[in-house]
């Protein structure tokens with residue numbers, strides 16, 4: 001009894017002693033993080049908080065269970081999925097930390113992230129100086145400073161897709177959109193403050209990162225004739241205004257037309273380049289109750305992303321898709337009739353034809369019997385034309401497309417007819433389009449009905465797969481494989497005697 005009690009007391013003391021140095025370097029409530037402090041990736045790890053508790057730095061559970069992102073988020077906003085404002089990001093992907101990974105503030109390299117095996121996954125790129133401490137600032141900026149308080153590294157200098165009040169983007173600074181709402185990989189859109197001072201939104205080609213010409217939004221704050229008139233910085237100021245500051249100190253505000261001015265004391269604010277390509281400023285009431293518990297838009301750019309076209313790329317939606325603006329000013333993507341999503345989980349992705357149209361000989365079947373047209377009003381893909389007829393009438397337009405095996409869609413407007421080929425790009429549905437789209441779809445599924453398998457052949461296929469899979473899994477010598485396969489077959493033989501010849505055939509085949 002006494003022995004047990006003293007043992008547990010000793011254990012407790014020992015544990016406390018073990019814990020002491022940890023709590024000694026743990027964060028105090030001024031947002032300061034001392035050298036040596038660390039966080040471990042697991043579900044109930046408490047993050048490093050800013051003094052007000054508005055922002056947190058730590059591990060946030062990724063959509064894949066058991067994987068975490070090193071990130072900064074609005075901590076007081078309720079809900080399990082936090083709004084991330086920054087995450088460690090490298091080569092087009094978020095840094096994924098498996099459960100049990102540790103991030104530590106080190107004296108030499110600042111933040112260092114290691115997986116449970118101790119291998120380095122990521123670190124803050126500090127080379128020169130000795131780290132003194134770090135601060136999770138109430139602005140949402142995580143800053144690492146030297147012993148003399150010189151700034152060595154800050155999250156504000158490495159934005160991902162979001163800017164916060166007091167954050168500044170310098171010339172050549174960029175934001176990348178995410179792949180989708182819950183996929184933090186690099187998406188198809190880019191915001192950049194070009195070296196000519198122009199702030200642009202452009203589509204990028206992944207994975208090469210080639211920026212397609214023809215931005216879909218621009219502040220036009222470049223002025224080759226008058227240098228002082230050119231943009232120098234993108235500023236999200238303390239009172240929540242987002243503007244390009246020109247060299248002559250004049251401002252180009254992105255909020256033009258937005259009526260709402262939101263004092264930062266009452267609202268959380270952010271400006272995000274969303275996965276759908278829209279750059280928007282949002283606010284969230286700090287003392288929110290019930291209904292207004294959401295991010296609302298102050299302004300968004302461009303006004304209608306569906307109408308913006310580039311020479312290359314698919315546009316706001318994927319290829320063959322149709323973009324229309326919803327009531328919140330955001331793009332919705334739909335596949336035309338006869339098409340469906342290439343990736344059913346990616347609503348914003350490309351669409352494929354359910355039945356591919358082809359130019360092969362259909363044995364003299366008239367096109368009239370093979371194809372039909374579905375009509376869409378006010379829909380167009382302005383960059384996919386290969387022929388135009390004028391003057392022409394609607395019926396001739398359809399007929400011409402019907403008898404042309406290259407023609408996927410015909411557009412008729414006024415007295416003009418355009419024939420279009422796949423893949424269609426920059427599709428949009430908008431009242432300004434003012435025309436009709438004729439989508440050519442197959443009347444019946446022309447693929448030959450599949451010949452039903454005779455039962456024995458089905459069996460043969462299955463068992464062949466079984467054996468091959470087995471030998472791949474074992475990955476040992478041919479002899480061992482054969483021996484095991486033989487043993488397996490003998491077992492099977494005793495159960496299904498009549499199937500033996502089939503398996504034997506497979507064995508022969510394997511040996512060859």
Ligand SMILES: *[C@@H]1O[C@H](CO)[C@@H](O)[C@H](O)[C@H]1NC(C)=O
Nearest residue numbers: 030031135137138139143166
């Ligand atoms: C937080 O950031 C603001 C603005 O940059 C700065 O004035 C303040 O000193 C920072 N706080 C800490 C604790 O570093």
Ligand SMILES: *[C@@H]1O[C@H](CO)[C@@H](O)[C@H](O)[C@H]1NC(C)=O
Nearest residue numbers: 063064179180182183184185
């Ligand atoms: C995110 O998107 C990328 C690119 O499409 C893909 O390779 C990756 O698997 C996706 N990640 C998740 C977690 O779905």
Ligand SMILES: *[C@@H]1O[C@H](CO)[C@@H](O)[C@H](O)[C@H]1NC(C)=O
Nearest residue numbers: 223225226227228229248250
């Ligand atoms: C440059 O622009 C500024 C402000 O727009 C103007 O005051 C100035 O006269 C211009 N300079 C020249 C050389 O055009």
Ligand SMILES: *[C@@H]1O[C@H](CO)[C@@H](O)[C@H](O)[C@H]1NC(C)=O
Nearest residue numbers: 237238239240241243251253
């Ligand atoms: C932020 O920018 C707006 C618009 O330029 C300006 O009216 C406001 O005074 C600025 N606020 C601060 C704190 O500088």
